[in-house]
Amino acid sequence: MPTGSDNGQTPIIDMLKKCISAETISFHMPGHTNSLGFSDWLRENALKIDTTEFSLTDDLNDPGEAFRTASCLAAETFGAGMTFFITTGASIAVHASLISLASPGDIIIADRKSHSSLLNACRLYGIKVVFAFIPDIPELINEYPDAALVFVTRPDYYGKADDISNIIHMSESRGMPVVVDESHGSHFCFAPALMPSSALSEGAHVVIHSAHKTLPVLTQGAMLHISKGFLRKKPESAKIFAGALKAVSTTSPSFLIAATLDHARALMSTKGNSLISNSTEMIRAFHSMLPENIRNCLSSFQGDPMRICITPGAVSVDITYMVERLNSEGIYPEFYDLTDIVLICKFNNTEDDFRKLAGVLTEVYEESMSDKEQIERNFVDFSRRVHLKDKIIEILNVSCRIPFSPSESHFKSDGAESIELKLSENRVISEPCAIYPPGIPLLIPGQIIDRNLISMLTDLLSEGIRINGITETSCRSSAEIPRFLSVFI
Numbered sequence: 001m002p003t004g005s006d007n008g009q010t011p012i013i014d015m016l017k018k019c020i021s022a023e024t025i026s027f028h029m030p031g032h033t034n035s036l037g038f039s040d041w042l043r044e045n046a047l048k049i050d051t052t053e054f055s056l057t058d059d060l061n062d063p064g065e066a067f068r069t070a071s072c073l074a075a076e077t078f079g080a081g082m083t084f085f086i087t088t089g090a091s092i093a094v095h096a097s098l099i100s101l102a103s104p105g106d107i108i109i110a111d112r113k114s115h116s117s118l119l120n121a122c123r124l125y126g127i128k129v130v131f132a133f134i135p136d137i138p139e140l141i142n143e144y145p146d147a148a149l150v151f152v153t154r155p156d157y158y159g160k161a162d163d164i165s166n167i168i169h170m171s172e173s174r175g176m177p178v179v180v181d182e183s184h185g186s187h188f189c190f191a192p193a194l195m196p197s198s199a200l201s202e203g204a205h206v207v208i209h210s211a212h213k214t215l216p217v218l219t220q221g222a223m224l225h226i227s228k229g230f231l232r233k234k235p236e237s238a239k240i241f242a243g244a245l246k247a248v249s250t251t252s253p254s255f256l257i258a259a260t261l262d263h264a265r266a267l268m269s270t271k272g273n274s275l276i277s278n279s280t281e282m283i284r285a286f287h288s289m290l291p292e293n294i295r296n297c298l299s300s301f302q303g304d305p306m307r308i309c310i311t312p313g314a315v316s317v318d319i320t321y322m323v324e325r326l327n328s329e330g331i332y333p334e335f336y337d338l339t340d341i342v343l344i345c346k347f348n349n350t351e352d353d354f355r356k357l358a359g360v361l362t363e364v365y366e367e368s369m370s371d372k373e374q375i376e377r378n379f380v381d382f383s384r385r386v387h388l389k390d391k392i393i394e395i396l397n398v399s400c401r402i403p404f405s406p407s408e409s410h411f412k413s414d415g416a417e418s419i420e421l422k423l424s425e426n427r428v429i430s431e432p433c434a435i436y437p438p439g440i441p442l443l444i445p446g447q448i449i450d451r452n453l454i455s456m457l458t459d460l461l462s463e464g465i466r467i468n469g470i471t472e473t474s475c476r477s478s479a480e481i482p483r484f485l486s487v488f489i
């Protein structure tokens with residue numbers, strides 16, 4: 001845009017106007033569902049209470065009575081020994097956990113499906129990391145008895161909640177703290193009979209909640225909990241975590257976001273169980289509205305029942321067509337990948353929302369079943385997509401069980417160059433590459449690129465999958481699109 005062309009346009013406001021003018025049904029974050037999850041008072045006064053510390057208020061970074069009381073109430077509600085409010089996202093809680101529990105040069109064991117904030121924290125603070133998928137983490141605990149901590153992500157973006165009891169038990173007996181990134185499961189503790197167990201109830205030492213994802217909290221509202229047991233064993237950790245959070249957070253925390261964290265805690269501690277059972281009842285009713293074949297391609301109730309995961313290709317329905325149809329009816333899922341559509345159900349989703357959702361899914365299914373040739377094409381396409389998704393897991397697997405020092409790349413980044421992917425064999429990755437969402441790094445700085453990796457990445461990119469960190473240059477004269485990534489010189 002040339003300078004001097006500003007005639008008072010507001011492109012961001014214009015973009016956002018579309019969100020509130022359209023009649024939309026939200027099955028995506030944030031968990032407050034277009035502000036419906038807030039009290040009338042919060043909705044009416046939100047912009048007026050956008051403040052930080054001054055003579056009438058408290059200080060989140062140096063808590064007085066209001067913040068201390070709110071944190072104690074949250075700790076009690078979530079079953080923690082101590083809770084910190086964060087207004088700059090759960091990513092900051094990941095950073096603070098690593099700084100508090102590991103020192104530069106230490107190695108940590110991490111779930112291969114960890115969010116990119118973990119890798120970024122390792123890069124910035126000189127921490128080494130060795131990855132494994134959750135079932136293989138116990139072996140790594142034996143292999144790396146001096147690891148500073150174990151970091152697991154549970155549930156994942158699809159609502160799947162792996163059993164981590166063995167990991168916690170093994171780590172506990174070796175004095176190794178376990179940090180659970182429960183970003184997608186802040187609501188688990190409020191209905192124990194309906195939900196997977198919460199990480200704190202499983203005995204995790206530190207738990208991270210990206211509260212804005214599933215609770216009625218403004219975007220960036222997050223919490224970091226330290227367990228009672230860990231605080232008893234290491235009382236000094238209260239001060240260490242507070243200092244770490246202060247170091248990585250803004251000096252102008254949003255009291256508006258903090259107020260919504262306070263609101264969500266109060267709401268959930270008094271009504272959480274009935275809100276969740278009400279929603280899960282509606283979701284059960286939604287299941288029963290669907291044709292049996294569509295119902296069989298839902299994976300809800302296998303983990304978090306509030307997260308509906310649909311695999312339309314399993315019944316030969318084209319996933320992109322289904323998403324287009326949902327969107328054209330004003331229904332917005334959280335995201336979709338090669339094979340699955342993920343919907344986050346919130347407490348403010350109504351019976352009508354679920355009825356409309358069931359209606360569109362049924363219509364698309366019935367339409368798709370009326371064209372035999374299309375069914376065959378969709379079947380072939382789904383097999384291809386499943387194969388590509390397996391490739392992503394294979395790519396993630398390549399960097400498992402290898403210790404990495406990601407900070408080397410960060411501090412040596414002037415020693416990096418951009419190179420064409422097809423020419424990158426035997427070169428070493430210098431920048432992380434990830435698919436968003438869910439934001440899991442595919443390639444780790446320090447990873448050596450081999451022929452097999454080039455081939456798998458090329459296959460994904462040729463299918464139009466965008467990998468953050470791999471840039472594409474359009475080249476009119478060639479059918480092949482050159483793709484570049486950053487490697488060490």
Ligand SMILES: Cc1ncc(COP(=O)(O)O)c(C=O)c1O
Pocket residue numbers: 088089090091092114115117153157181183184210220222438439
């Ligand atoms: C598993 C996981 N952890 C952490 C985060 C970071 O959360 P936030 O966006 O609150 O910083 C995300 C965000 O998507 C996530 O999916």
